[in-house]
Amino acid sequence: MISRNYLEVKTIEHLLEKYPFISEFLTDNLVDIDEKDQRTLPELLNSLDEETLEEKAINPEEILEGVVSFANQMIEFLGIGENTINELTIVAGYNKHGEKESFEKLTIKKGEIISIVGPTGSGKSRLLADIEWGAQGDTPTKRSILINGEGIDKTSRFSSGNKLVAQLSQNMNFVMDLTVFEFLELHAKSRMVEDEEDVINKIFDKANELAGEKFKKETPITSLSGGQSRALMIADTAILSTSPIVLIDEIENAGIDRKKALDLLVGEEKIVLMATHDPLLALMGDKRIVIKNGGIHDVMDIISEERDILHELTKLDNVIQGMREKLRHGHKLEL
Numbered sequence: 001m002i003s004r005n006y007l008e009v010k011t012i013e014h015l016l017e018k019y020p021f022i023s024e025f026l027t028d029n030l031v032d033i034d035e036k037d038q039r040t041l042p043e044l045l046n047s048l049d050e051e052t053l054e055e056k057a058i059n060p061e062e063i064l065e066g067v068v069s070f071a072n073q074m075i076e077f078l079g080i081g082e083n084t085i086n087e088l089t090i091v092a093g094y095n096k097h098g099e100k101e102s103f104e105k106l107t108i109k110k111g112e113i114i115s116i117v118g119p120t121g122s123g124k125s126r127l128l129a130d131i132e133w134g135a136q137g138d139t140p141t142k143r144s145i146l147i148n149g150e151g152i153d154k155t156s157r158f159s160s161g162n163k164l165v166a167q168l169s170q171n172m173n174f175v176m177d178l179t180v181f182e183f184l185e186l187h188a189k190s191r192m193v194e195d196e197e198d199v200i201n202k203i204f205d206k207a208n209e210l211a212g213e214k215f216k217k218e219t220p221i222t223s224l225s226g227g228q229s230r231a232l233m234i235a236d237t238a239i240l241s242t243s244p245i246v247l248i249d250e251i252e253n254a255g256i257d258r259k260k261a262l263d264l265l266v267g268e269e270k271i272v273l274m275a276t277h278d279p280l281l282a283l284m285g286d287k288r289i290v291i292k293n294g295g296i297h298d299v300m301d302i303i304s305e306e307r308d309i310l311h312e313l314t315k316l317d318n319v320i321q322g323m324r325e326k327l328r329h330g331h332k333l334e335l
């Protein structure tokens with residue numbers, strides 16, 4: 001959000017660089033601007049002579065107020081506001097048998113990674129869907145989700161600009177007829193990033209680091225393999241998405257470096273929830289939620305013994321990954 005005071009202290013160059021859409025608003029209101037102007041907007045408006053103000057029917061105070069409200073609407077619509085979410089709370093609902101879940105409230109703080117474990121069909125994806133949807137007692141589980149201790153109002157729940165949550169789901173089917181570059185360009189443009197080229201290159205390089213088999217910027221996204229498209233979406237979400245909450249429904253083994261992927265996704269201060277059957281990922285969290293019969297059955301801290309086990313598992317996993325690579329390239333395995 002920007003304030004009236006923000007306009008008093010930032011130069012026009014800074015303002016337009018950060019929020020390019022303001023330039024359109026000013027032009028529509030007949031205020032001539034130079035994108036490199038080192039003055040503030042109030043300074044520019046104050047420098048206009050009476051004749052110009054009258055001729056163009058410019059009222060400086062109205063323009064400034066207009067800029068603030070227009071910019072804030074655009075910021076909200078585009079989901080580019082500052083990350084102001086500090087915690088997410090899950091309020092208990094009911095399991096598949098209609099029994100109350102065995103906790104009252106579970107609060108997850110910014111920077112925490114929570115893994116979600118449980119048998120197939122137990123309700124892990126349902127929990128992620130409740131969060132994504134911002135459930136307010138109106139899903140099969142009857143859970144409610146609070147953000148910073150408060151319920152989510154209907155308008156922000158349904159607004160297209162609601163970018164609270166970024167979700168990486170199990171099925172990633174691209175139907176668009178675009179190359180990798182065009183896809184990233186489209187996404188970067190819609191997010192109005194300042195250094196588009198840089199951001200596209202960064203996502204592309206990271207995705208290729210995660211994917212076993214390299215791909216090119218000219219590759220059509222429809223011909224990426226499962227692992228490659230997953231790698232592309234992970235890098236894209238990690239670098240481009242400003243969403244403070246990241247939901248991951250299984251980073252499967254398909255040739256992706258899972259640890260690197262997770263490190264990339266949680267690099268910033270985000271809230272991360274990840275459903276997984278993989279012990280390596282399950283132990284990388286700060287806590288794990290155990291789901292049984294559609295309900296949250298337990299919330300466990302990851303204890304230090306388990307961290308030691310994680311260390312051992314990582315070594316084992318490296319051995320398995322190494323063997324996988326050898327097999328893929330037609331080599332014989334030996335101990």
Ligand SMILES: Nc1ncnc2c1ncn2[C@@H]1O[C@H](COP(=O)(O)OP(=O)(O)OP(=O)(O)O)[C@@H](O)[C@H]1O
Pocket residue numbers: 094095096118119120121122123124125126127140141275293294295
């Ligand atoms: N508390 C609940 N009440 C009613 N239905 C529920 C509840 N929890 C989950 N379900 C339903 O049970 C089904 C299976 O749940 P879900 O797909 O979330 O399982 P999962 O743990 O993600 O499975 P997998 O590991 O196979 O991906 C879904 O149709 C879901 O909507």
